Amino acid sequence: MTAREIIQKKRDGKTLTESEINFFIHAYLTGEIADYQMSALLMAIYFQGMSFDETVTLTRIMRDSGEVVDWSHLPGAKVDKHSTGGVGDKVSLILAPLVAAAGVYVPMISGRGLGHTGGTLDKLESIPGFNTRLPIPRFKKLVEEIGACLIGQTEAICPADRRIYALRDATATVQSIPLICGSILSKKMAEGIDALVLNVKVGNGAIFEDAGAAEKLATHLVRTAAAFNLRTVALLTDMSQPLGAAVGNWVEVCEAFDVLKGGGPQDVRQVTLALGALMLQLAGKTKDLQSGVNQLRPLLDDGAAWQKFLEIVKAQQGDTSFVEYPEKYPAPKHRREVKAEADGYVTAINAREIGRLCMLLGAGRKTVEDKVDYTAGMFIHKKIGDRVRRGEPLVTLQSSGQPPDDEFERAVRSCFTIGTRPPATASRLIQKLLDVNGARSVSEIE
Amino acid sequence: MTAREIIQKKRDGKTLTESEINFFIHAYLTGEIADYQMSALLMAIYFQGMSFDETVTLTRIMRDSGEVVDWSHLPGAKVDKHSTGGVGDKVSLILAPLVAAAGVYVPMISGRGLGHTGGTLDKLESIPGFNTRLPIPRFKKLVEEIGACLIGQTEAICPADRRIYALRDATATVQSIPLICGSILSKKMAEGIDALVLNVKVGNGAIFEDAGAAEKLATHLVRTAAAFNLRTVALLTDMSQPLGAAVGNWVEVCEAFDVLKGGGPQDVRQVTLALGALMLQLAGKTKDLQSGVNQLRPLLDDGAAWQKFLEIVKAQQGDTSFVEYPEKYPAPKHRREVKAEADGYVTAINAREIGRLCMLLGAGRKTVEDKVDYTAGMFIHKKIGDRVRRGEPLVTLQSSGQPPDDEFERAVRSCFTIGTRPPATASRLIQKLLDVNGARSVSEIE
Numbered sequence: 064m065t066a067r068e069i070i071q072k073k074r075d076g077k078t079l080t081e082s083e084i085n086f087f088i089h090a091y092l093t094g095e096i097a098d099y100q101m102s103a104l105l106m107a108i109y110f111q112g113m114s115f116d117e118t119v120t121l122t123r124i125m126r127d128s129g130e131v132v133d134w135s136h137l138p139g140a141k142v143d144k145h146s147t148g149g150v151g152d153k154v155s156l157i158l159a160p161l162v163a164a165a166g167v168y169v170p171m172i173s174g175r176g177l178g179h180t181g182g183t184l185d186k187l188e189s190i191p192g193f194n195t196r197l198p199i200p201r202f203k204k205l206v207e208e209i210g211a212c213l214i215g216q217t218e219a220i221c222p223a224d225r226r227i228y229a230l231r232d233a234t235a236t237v238q239s240i241p242l243i244c245g246s247i248l249s250k251k252m253a254e255g256i257d258a259l260v261l262n263v264k265v266g267n268g269a270i271f272e273d274a275g276a277a278e279k280l281a282t283h284l285v286r287t288a289a290a291f292n293l294r295t296v297a298l299l300t301d302m303s304q305p306l307g308a309a310v311g312n313w314v315e316v317c318e319a320f321d322v323l324k325g326g327g328p329q330d331v332r333q334v335t336l337a338l339g340a341l342m343l344q345l346a347g348k349t350k351d352l353q354s355g356v357n358q359l360r361p362l363l364d365d366g367a368a369w370q371k372f373l374e375i376v377k378a379q380q381g382d383t384s385f386v387e388y389p390e391k392y393p394a395p396k397h398r399r400e401v402k403a404e405a406d407g408y409v410t411a412i413n414a415r416e417i418g419r420l421c422m423l424l425g426a427g428r429k430t431v432e433d434k435v436d437y438t439a440g441m442f443i444h445k446k447i448g449d450r451v452r453r454g455e456p457l458v459t460l461q462s463s464g465q466p467p468d469d470e471f472e473r474a475v476r477s478c479f480t481i482g483t484r485p486p487a488t489a490s491r492l493i494q495k496l497l498d499v500n501g502a503r504s505v506s507e508i509e
Numbered sequence: 510m511t512a513r514e515i516i517q518k519k520r521d522g523k524t525l526t527e528s529e530i531n532f533f534i535h536a537y538l539t540g541e542i543a544d545y546q547m548s549a550l551l552m553a554i555y556f557q558g559m560s561f562d563e564t565v566t567l568t569r570i571m572r573d574s575g576e577v578v579d580w581s582h583l584p585g586a587k588v589d590k591h592s593t594g595g596v597g598d599k600v601s602l603i604l605a606p607l608v609a610a611a612g613v614y615v616p617m618i619s620g621r622g623l624g625h626t627g628g629t630l631d632k633l634e635s636i637p638g639f640n641t642r643l644p645i646p647r648f649k650k651l652v653e654e655i656g657a658c659l660i661g662q663t664e665a666i667c668p669a670d671r672r673i674y675a676l677r678d679a680t681a682t683v684q685s686i687p688l689i690c691g692s693i694l695s696k697k698m699a700e701g702i703d704a705l706v707l708n709v710k711v712g713n714g715a716i717f718e719d720a721g722a723a724e725k726l727a728t729h730l731v732r733t734a735a736a737f738n739l740r741t742v743a744l745l746t747d748m749s750q751p752l753g754a755a756v757g758n759w760v761e762v763c764e765a766f767d768v769l770k771g772g773g774p775q776d777v778r779q780v781t782l783a784l785g786a787l788m789l790q791l792a793g794k795t796k797d798l799q800s801g802v803n804q805l806r807p808l809l810d811d812g813a814a815w816q817k818f819l820e821i822v823k824a825q826q827g828d829t830s831f832v833e834y835p836e837k838y839p840a841p842k843h844r845r846e847v848k849a850e851a852d853g854y855v856t857a858i859n860a861r862e863i864g865r866l867c868m869l870l871g872a873g874r875k876t877v878e879d880k881v882d883y884t885a886g887m888f889i890h891k892k893i894g895d896r897v898r899r900g901e902p903l904v905t906l907q908s909s910g911q912p913p914d915d916e917f918e919r920a921v922r923s924c925f926t927i928g929t930r931p932p933a934t935a936s937r938l939i940q941k942l943l944d945v946n947g948a949r950s951v952s953e954i955e
Contacts, residue, residue: 071681074555102545103680106552109520234549235517 066090066100073107081120088124088223098230105227105236113241118283119290121241125249128223132170132199132255137207140346141168143254144338145247146262147270147280148180150418151305151443154262155183155213156319157335157363158342160371163210164362165339167346170206170254171213172220176427176435179268179418181315184215185427189312189437193381205378210371212379220253238270240280244287251293258294258345260338261285265494266303268414274299274494281497289499294345299495300334304412304447307331311426311440314461317389323372325364330492336360337493395438395461401475403451410482412447417478420471425464438463441475448485512536512546519553527566534570534669544676551673551682559687564729565736567687571695574669578616578645578701583653586792587614589700590784591693592708593716593726594626596864597751597889600708601629601659602765603781603809604788606817609656610808611785613792616652616700617659618666622873622881625714625864627761630661631873635758635883639827651824656817658825666699684716686726690733697739704740704791706784707731711940712749714860720745720940727943735945740791745941746780750858750893753777757872757886760907763835769818771810776938782806783939841884841907847921849897857926858893866921871910884909887921894931 069083079087087104090096113121134141142162146152159169173195176182184195195215197205205212216225224246231237231246251259261284264270265277281297288295307328309318321327322335340355349355362368376383385391421427425436439462445451458475460467467475496503515529525533533550536542559567580587588608592598605615619641622628630641641661643651651658662671670692677683677692697705707730710716711723727743734741753774755764767773768781786801795801808814822829831837867873871882885908891897904921906913913921942949 067679067681074552074681097544097679099544099548099676100680103548103552103682106520106549106556107681110552110556230545233513233543234546235513235520235553236549 066096070100070104070107073104073111076111078114079117084117084120085124088121088128092128092223092226101227102230102234102236105231105234105239105242108242109236109239112239115286118241118244118287121245122248122252122287123291125221125223125227125245126252128249129221129253130199130219131253132203134168134170134203134255137168137203139168140258141170141206141254141256142258142260142342142346143169143171143251143256144260144262144342145251147243147247147264149264149302149306150180150268150414150421151307151310151315152181152264153186153307153309153315153319153331154335154338156186156316156372157322157331157368158339159211159213160323160375161335161359161362161368162339162342163375164367164371165343165348165359166210167342167348168206169211169342170202170256171211172216172250172254173213174216176422179415179422179427181310181312181418181421181427183213185435185437186312186315187213187381189316190376190381191385193376194379197379209374209378211375213375216250221250224249240283243270243280244283247284248288248291248293252291256293258342259288260341260345261295261297262334262338263297263299264302265299266301266414266490268305268418269302278495278497278502281495285497285499295499296341296345297497298337298341298493299497301490301492301494302414303490304414305417305443306334308443309440310417310421310443311424312435312437313392314440314442320369320386320389323363323369324366332363333492341496393438393463396463397461397466399460399467399472400456401458401460401472403445403453403455403457403479403481404476405481406452407481407483408485409445409447409449409451409479410486411480412443413478416474417441417443420475420478423471424460424462424467436462436464445479447490451481512542516546516550516553519550519557522557524560525563530563530566531570534567534574538574538669538672547673548676548680548682551677551680551685551688554688555682555685558685561732561736564687564690564733567691568694568698568733569737571667571669571673571691572698574695575667575699576645576665577699578649580614580616580649580701583614583649585614586704587616587652587700587702588704588706588788588792589615589617589697589702590706590708590788591697593689593693593710595710595748595752596626596714596860596867597753597756597761598627598710599632599753599755599761599765599777600781600784602632602762602818603768603777603814604785605657605659606769606821607781607805607808607814608785608788609821610813610817611789611794611805612656613788613794614652615657615788616648616702617657618662618696618700619659620662622868625861625868625873627756627758627864627867627873629659631881631883632758632761633659633827635762636822636827637831639822640825643825655820655824657821659821662696667696670695686729689716689726690729693730694734694737694739698737702739704788705734706787706791707741707743708780708784709743709745710748711745712747712860712936714751714864715748724941724943724948727941731943731945741944742787742791743943744783744787744939745943747936747938747940748860749936750860751863751889752780754889755886756863756867756889757870757907758881758883759838760886760888766815766832766835769809769815770812778809779938787942839884839909842909843907843912845906845913845918846902847904847906847918849891849899849901849903849925849927850922851927852899853897853927853929854931855891855893855895855897855925856928856932858889859924862924863887863889863921866917866924869917870906870908870913882908882910891925893936897927
């Protein structure tokens, strides 16, 4: 069995055996198989796919390439949420304290931003002092004491995924359903959780723009998780425009503060409550979604989620004075308004391009080595369906690196489509709920 | 323009522009683009193909990644032959001196064996002292003085091809028509030749087993060469069994001696004369193929080709005493006969597996670092259509490393299919001749 033979087998559309997948992953981790052979296999998988059994095998081998967190000492459900990545998606920052405040353990291992999507870790690290590099024993202790802890992937967790993910990003092999399943589920199962809520985004800012492809991904994720007896549901939500108004790091953190204090944009609040209610339901804390939402809403409105958030920041060495007094934070060096050039209605927003431009502004990374400007970001003043008049601001840009120039401003403006009439049908924020039995009605959580 | 964007574009089946191909190849050579990105692009090309224009562009950029030999000081046609690789193919060793003896310059840059096919360089280097690593000025001088010189690819010639070819071999991306075209033609055009005869093999020992795929490759090669005004024809010949009786290095060199002296196996002689006649025709030395064959046949029979071969060996520092007295050569330490276990007729031979077993016996390389045992090889005593009796030798194995064991003997025996009747139709050695106008009758060269 050689690397070339295995690549060729997948290239020719055949099914790899467990021992072939196992050999390939392990020989890759020891350096016996080179990056260039792994990337060739990834591209062959992109074209030829993987069977359900292959996907399950890949996921298990990737999970077992590192440590699986052991929670046997801690009774009670451990539940996490994973998002397939969007623009302006600050939900994790709100959801972890909110669900912990409701009495469910949330051991959350998150990623960094790369490409057009931001990352929870970068957002958290924009809080001065906030430490996302905790060792697993400390992570376990904080989950036990506080109910939630948010860290980054460690050396010990899923080394196979960490190395393969970096390659996929550089070789245009991200959009492969079996590879996405293996990557997400191996990492999440290594957290040792009992249940998982997936937020699969749909629309031009999502990994899959097309609703059919996003639903296919959600179905594969839920079925693969079921093969491991991991209780999992997937909520499909709209990503045809940024979520909320803020896109960046510190700006998104501040918007999360608003939601944690009972305010903030309605779309962010609604997605967070829906995902949180699903987490409570999977943890057995509520019978149906509406009662889950009813249970969570007061925790936002009465300050309990906010207090839990402060607890988490403090435990993870963040300076809470910046959280309590955000005006203390360094102001961005540059601010620039992008104004509408015509009257009309916003009929579409290119969320992917907004995300990419935000990255270029300094809020993200072109390569893993790039440093992030935490003050960089955008405020989206007009969303789909909004009336807009010539000269009104569409977006405020802010950053502390190179000031955005006219060309950049034009690029931001052209992310907005302004029509003479409002769009025929506003897209629904929450689009579908999937579990292992298939799609379900979403009316109960709207 | 980033590597990922270009990979993605090809992944999605789009046509790459000249500047994209140029950027990718040059950034790869400078190290800005990594091996793992190149291998992902190669696999994407494997699946999505390349248009004719892309193939021509790729070929030109690869050719121009290094030196193109300049022959402007030397009047007269420079013509080479390239084979797509087969088992027992020692034709180059005979063809170069034969065609040079007929007055045509043959500047031949050859490759090493890898996988199941042998390489002209390894065969030549089995002659003690023979130097295939000559610098280009010396190569030019010997072609001018002797009419032919056989060397390996130097640092100066097609560095892009050298690096990409090694990757393709390790990543199962060899069998891609645009990549094969780019690789063969860039190297051959870097020789600065005026015309090229391609020997495309067909059958289970060839790069493409299927006659249709082999003909498609031949057509693409001839058309791509025509875009550079390189006069090129392709001769499709049978590779459903090894060519001649000897497979290995020194054993093949000895078989080449026999043909150069007017003897040797009929199939080797016939393919060599056909290819040689095509070279003479492209060089303008003969009007039709039959008269080309008529011109070459006496050069084998009267010793002129043999004398030219001795001249070449001497000029390239080979010890001609081993060529004149092959019995001086070290004898292989082990010899073993593989005998037939039943009466009947040979109806099929697995040439690819014969080649692979020969490599394992020591005659080839599993990886580029492996050392070759020049004494290792096989003599095939029974070919397709031959009558065989139980106990008669099918093959003689020889080597100087580990002696071949019973399992190895069984593996060699199972390369032969013995039927009770002779095969219905013997396959034709010379199958088709293609030029830029399409397929032509082969009757005139049989």
